[in-house]
Amino acid sequence: MKKAVPNPRVLTKSQAACLMVLRDPGFSQRRIAGAAKLDLKKTETALRKLAELGLARRSDSKLWSATKTGETCDFETVADLRVKKGRPPGPDAQLQFDLADRPQRDPGCPQPGPSGRRLLDLLDRPKGASTLAHESGFSRERVGQLLIQLQARGRIIFVDPDHPSWLIKRADDETAVLARDETRVLSAVPAERAADVSSLMMLKTLARCDIERSLDKLLEGGLVEIVESPSGAPAFRLTAAGLEHPQYAPSKRVPPPLRLPVRSDRIRLVLQTISDADALRIRDVKHLTNIPQRSINALMQYLKRKRLVVKIEDGFEAPYRLTKQGGATLAEMSLRRAA
Known part of the structure; x- marks a missing residue:
């Protein structure tokens, strides 16, 4: 006798998006919202429902992950429920379904409010959340909330999804940006004197392979150059393009001087x-x-x-x-x- 196959669960789009993110565990609610491209309110509602269904759980450190069932279960997706705005619905009111997915930039989608438009106006180039908070006068928490809403609507991009507040740019901004590790290495390379990989390792808490990979990318972009070092090993120095790069921020700590083969x-x-x-x-x-x-x-x-x-x-x-x-x-x- 054949074993009965359980019926797949039915999840809304928001719940399904959150569950797919949770299958890579260890996410905070804010990071889940960014990865799933949802606002904080939808994310909170979806996570609460997933927890009720036994598909997700939250740890004592407030990090979410999928349960064993949530990691392997099959599911079907339906549109999110939407209640008409205005007066609270009466007992006989019927909830409406979004029968078709709207494109993110569709004119019918909700437009950013005044605060969201202000952040978009300030994003004339890629910037960090702290810079946006300083320029806008908003608190860091408020800027984080607005950025998640803008990202859910497809208006902005988090350059590093694992660190959403590090660097943000508009969705239509085609500016080439450096990765997080590449920016750290660029800012550590001195402009006047050369530094080798060993001295950069003492300055930045990065593995040798990560520093070498970042230096290869910076060399390709013409932001650093190889120069001869006293030891004969390759050393690196900033070029004029690297010095003028918008992501270059000189490190407060200076790499230790290169070791000399002679001293007298x-x-x-x-x-x-x-x-x-x-x-x-x-x-x-x-x-x-x-x-x-x-x-x-x-x-x-x-x-x-x-x-x-x-x-x-x-x-x-x-x-x-x-x-x-x-x-x-x-x-x-x-x-x-x-x-």
Whole structure:
């Protein structure tokens, strides 16, 4: 005898949208509203009904998730019930159904009120919720409520759905924006001196793979550039485009200086002397720096092993010039000396 298949449950559109969001657990009511594109009132009503049906539950920390039944059950969707506005309906009044889905931008859909229109006017470019609160004079809570309503009506987009208040833009705004991690890395890269991945990891609580992935995106967009570092590893510096990017906000903390392969003032003097002349023989460096012959011979061999200088041609008395690593080391030493 065949086992009877249970009839699928019947949920309204709002309830179905909330249940689909809840199958990825750990959402607050505000985040559910944003993900399901519903206003807070509809979200609250839908969640309460799902809890009554045993399809959703709320934890002690006020986070919602689907129950085991809610994760696997089948359901059919009907339109949300809508009550006519005006006087309260009498006992014989009949609830009306939205028989057809309206497009979000349909003229018949409710239009934003004065407060919502004010926020839309302020969104001349992508902005965060805190910026909108400051510019509008509304409280952060009020701005959050208005943004959820505007997002439910298809007027705005949350750039990062997991952090709705981080960055918001109008639905018709085609401005290319950076992801949250990319913005953090962009703001951490210094403009004047270079920083490598290790120094950025000390500044931002991001994994190396996340920082490297963000730097690849910033390189593609021309917002940072690769420069030679004293250690020979790739280092990164802001470009003019990165400095002028609307999402760039200089970090209050500065990345630690790059580690130098050499430190002494005597070495800095030798590197600077060779750099000023472009290329010099050892005896010329000796005369210009007043370093004894034996000392300068040993020093040049040391710099050669460190890959800071290299001969420009074969021959015992061939001139030396700085390598890219040597130039980067000299530049970093000069910055620290001037600071």
